[in-house]
Amino acid sequence: MITDAPRIITSRFDNADSFTLAGFEATGGYQALRKALSMGPEAVADEVKTATLLGRGGAGFPAGVKWGLAPENVWPRYLVVNGDESEPGTYKDRLLMERDPHQLIEGVLLACYAIGCGQAFLYVRGEMPLAQERIAAALNDAYAAGYVGKNILGSNFSVDVVLSWGAGAYIVGEETALIESLEGNRGMPRLKPPYFPAAKGLYMQPTIVNNVETLSNLPWIITNGGEAFAALGAETSRGTRMFAVSGHVKNPGVFEVEYGVTTFRDLIYAPQYAGGILGDRALKAYIPGGASAPWFFEEHLDLPLEKVTVDRAGSMLGSGAVVVMDETTDAVKACLRIVRFFARESCGKCTPCREGTTWLENILQRIQDGYGRPSDLDLLLDVSDNISPGITWPPKQTTICPLGPSAVSPIASALQRFRPEFEARITQAEEARHSIPVTITKASSHG
């Protein structure tokens, strides 16, 4: 269903001065902060709980609940903003940081105020200098105007927001790896338990890690109330959400739509969104939530963009990344490319992931190159089973973090649906290999 829900987080995207303090203030900016200071921290936290705002980073955990996981009366607490957007297919946090940095900063302040965070660290992906620049400029202006820093707007609320940034590592999007990186270390995930960030995070203190899009929703929620937010969407998925639709579509783009009710068919085919498949070709498959998500097909098009519904159907909305593959797509090649990504990005800490993803890539590469063996498809599944026992959804894991099991998703999807394509590739290779000696024998016998 396509609705006329308001644009909550992209409302300023059409304004040329959306990233400036003047442009932000002229469109209601920092009013939520003023309101929050008059409400008190507990009331602010309650509004966010009422909104049932699901985290927009990938896991979809309710933000209000996450905030509540910090142990009582343990101080200091920190807020870490995850702006390390790098899940293949995902393109939204960069836009939010580049086009509306003050909205994010206001969200950070609201979260710090409600949770009681003494300091906030805004971690932006290293490869995004424009986002870093826009946030740096926005912070400088916001400090000068009294919105950030000591005694904010004359109140007893004081917090520094420090811009930090990475240096190229997908795994740092995982929250404990991000914390390691922020401590100046190699970005390798920590073992959970005991290192749940809400309990033992940055410098072993309670730390809330929230995604850029999640925090960007807070000013609207405080201004309009948690109930107004919860009135949008459906089931467990409330408010609106940004989805990037890429791949074989006529109008690739990033769209903010009502969460929970808009369907994949709306998003991929509606003229105001992606506008249908390129050349009006048939759909082969689509990835509903970033490279880690199992693929969906024609029969899933009428599912709403609703977290639990999509989870039950065997995949996830993840980071709001819909990648569309038309009928001309080579399933082996697409599968290989995604697996190769995980092999390259494995941090190497856990053996099943480090060795397993590398083997998965090697096997798929030889199939793609025409050196596949008849036993390779079973081998792919066997290696996958060693990384993620049973190859189920949601995945079980033999690793500390979900990166390894994510490499299994495209293999499970592609083999289940397009196994004949893989078999044909291997058969052709086998025939080619056996024809070589035959040709040589014939050539020699004829002298």
Place this chain on the structure above:
Amino acid sequence: MARLSNDNVELAREIIGNYPRPKSALIPLLHLAQEQDGHLTDEAMAHIGELVGVSSAEVLGTASFYEMFKMETVGRYMVNICTNISCQLRGGEELLAHAEKTLGIRPGQTTSDGLFTLEDVECIAACTEAPCLQVNYRYEHRISNEGFDQLVDDLRAGRRSDIPSHGVLAEVRQHIPEDRRAGVVTPEDKAAPVWIAAAGEGVK
């Protein structure tokens, strides 16, 4: 250049001062060194170790984990072409092949004039703008083969002053004015924040 310049040391001290633990400044300082020299030198890494109070081995340990840090000289322009799934579907691999031909190098190599280093990279968050690339992390969206050749010509001719040399990221830095600074909060600061304490019993 080797160690950080005096100006950069001053900047480094300011950055270190923003964090509860000096080592947290390591990655920002490595970027500073790479901005100064175009890549990371052993001397700069040792100097950074002195500034944050860790060994140069620890500095290298962190630096070597992250792809953006280059331990050897690279071209003035890093050309990073995305071939991940969204770009692959829209011609990213063909664009890479074209770039190899235009530049005469394979991914990981640098042109003999020292101008370009080519890399085949993972998703750079411009998926709806495929195929896409970055030159020193500045985006080029929906780029064609002709567009690529034009870009290379323009860079060679010095017509892209908007793209600084390799190592330079954000050209605006955060500066916290001392009179507005709330102050770093270290793990040793065990008191409840003032606004929480003042709000009373309800807030925990």
